[in-house]
Amino acid sequence: MDPKNISLEMRDYIWEMGAETLNWCMQCGLCTNLCPWRLVPGETSESFNIRHMQRLGQMGMEGFEDEKSLFACTTCGTCQVNCPRGVKIIDNVRAMRASIVGAGMAPGSLRPILGSAHANGNPWSGPREKRTEWQSGLDVPQFGPDREYFLFVCCHSCYDPRSTKIAKSIVRLLTAAQVSFGVIGVEESCCGESMRKIGDEELFQKLAESNIGLFNGRGVTKIITTSPHCTWSFKNEYPAMGGEWEVFHYTEILDRAVQQGKLSFSRETGKRVAFHDPCYLGRHGGLYEPPRNLLKSLPGCHAVELNRTREMSLCCAGGGGRIWGEVPMGERFGELRIEDACARGAEILATACPYCVNMLTDACTSLGRQDALEIAELSEVLSRTLS
Numbered sequence: 001m002d003p004k005n006i007s008l009e010m011r012d013y014i015w016e017m018g019a020e021t022l023n024w025c026m027q028c029g030l031c032t033n034l035c036p037w038r039l040v041p042g043e044t045s046e047s048f049n050i051r052h053m054q055r056l057g058q059m060g061m062e063g064f065e066d067e068k069s070l071f072a073c074t075t076c077g078t079c080q081v082n083c084p085r086g087v088k089i090i091d092n093v094r095a096m097r098a099s100i101v102g103a104g105m106a107p108g109s110l111r112p113i114l115g116s117a118h119a120n121g122n123p124w125s126g127p128r129e130k131r132t133e134w135q136s137g138l139d140v141p142q143f144g145p146d147r148e149y150f151l152f153v154c155c156h157s158c159y160d161p162r163s164t165k166i167a168k169s170i171v172r173l174l175t176a177a178q179v180s181f182g183v184i185g186v187e188e189s190c191c192g193e194s195m196r197k198i199g200d201e202e203l204f205q206k207l208a209e210s211n212i213g214l215f216n217g218r219g220v221t222k223i224i225t226t227s228p229h230c231t232w233s234f235k236n237e238y239p240a241m242g243g244e245w246e247v248f249h250y251t252e253i254l255d256r257a258v259q260q261g262k263l264s265f266s267r268e269t270g271k272r273v274a275f276h277d278p279c280y281l282g283r284h285g286g287l288y289e290p291p292r293n294l295l296k297s298l299p300g301c302h303a304v305e306l307n308r309t310r311e312m313s314l315c316c317a318g319g320g321g322r323i324w325g326e327v328p329m330g331e332r333f334g335e336l337r338i339e340d341a342c343a344r345g346a347e348i349l350a351t352a353c354p355y356c357v358n359m360l361t362d363a364c365t366s367l368g369r370q371d372a373l374e375i376a377e378l379s380e381v382l383s384r385t386l387s
């Protein structure tokens with residue numbers, strides 16, 4: 001990471017793109033020490049240093065552009081919530097990335113993702129008309145004036161075959177809880193959360209404007225999301241652009257239904273289940289209790305806590321566009337998480353985010369632990385105990 005040139009124009013551009021707190025950084029280095037990249041060996045770990053990168057940004061220096069430095073941040077937020085100066089580190093990373101991506105120099109591995117989101121409205125190279133194929137075999141209601149909630153299904157759960165099971169489970173659970181909900185379908189676009197974190201501001205604006213026009217045009221007032229990334233973006237990024245709705249992650253709706261006696265689970269689970277807090281549900285979203293309450297409501301379920309949990313939960317490494325990154329075996333955060341779960345004797349490692357499911361499943365397979373530990377989305381664990 002050798003700095004080359006000082007550019008005041010670059011410094012000002014980064015600030016304008018949202019790095020308004022970059023100069024608050026006093027270079028204490030706590031962020032670097034807390035970063036999960038410190039927990040794994042390898043080339044990326046050696047080159048990724050968030051404190052140093054921010055120093056380069058403050059000076060408008062080059063040297064942070066590399067895929068193994070600037071684009072390695074998973075936006076997990078562990079550093080940010082502990083920064084003594086309250087520096088908005090993720091906004092700084094996003095703004096620095098925007099200076100690269102906006103100049104047409106996105107890393108090669110991310111270009112097809114961004115291209116697909118531009119062309120198809122989703123990053124998974126899925127044709128728009130196939131966005132609703134996951135509904136096959138299910139009676140999924142359409143959203144209209146007679147429906148209280150609009151169910152927004154994450155692109156990952158619309159197109160990824162493993163992840164479509166999550167969308168199906170959530171629909172079964174909402175139906176069982178007699179929640180008034182409906183979907184819109186092929187006109188929906190990706191929430192754009194990862195696109196913005198990658199630094200493609202123009203793409204994010206395009207996706208968000210399309211969704212806001214669609215949702216407002218259909219009279220949406222309340223949204224249920226299947227992914228905490230969508231929840232976070234709708235709640236925190238869309239209001240400034242005219243998208244103001246009540247937004248809930250599905251675990252909040254189901255937790256409330258259980259408390260109100262509208263939803264119950266009858267089949268015995270009989271397994272030791274550990275819950276992995278997704279960064280965007282927990283640290284970013286502050287939702288720690290709903291998934292735990294739901295696990296506790298399962299008959300015969302032995303819920304166990306992992307040793308890195310809640311505010312200090314270990315990132316799966318799928319945020320900030322990293323779900324599309326290639327990381328060699330032995331250098332994946334998820335592998336540490338599998339070890340955490342096995343150390344607690346868990347038979348199921350449940351989570352509440354499609355990205356976490358993806359990353360943890362890969363890690364479990366690479367460690368050869370798939371026979372001892374099942375990786376599941378919480379909705380899947382819940383829906384199989386419905387009578």
Ligand code: SF4
Pocket residue numbers: 024025026027028029030031032051054082083084085086087089
């Ligand atoms: S923890 Fe905060 S103040 Fe310390 S180096 Fe990191 S960003 Fe700067």
Ligand code: SF4
Pocket residue numbers: 031034035036037050072073074075076077078079080089090
């Ligand atoms: S957000 Fe997470 S991955 Fe990014 S620098 Fe901070 S601790 Fe590291």
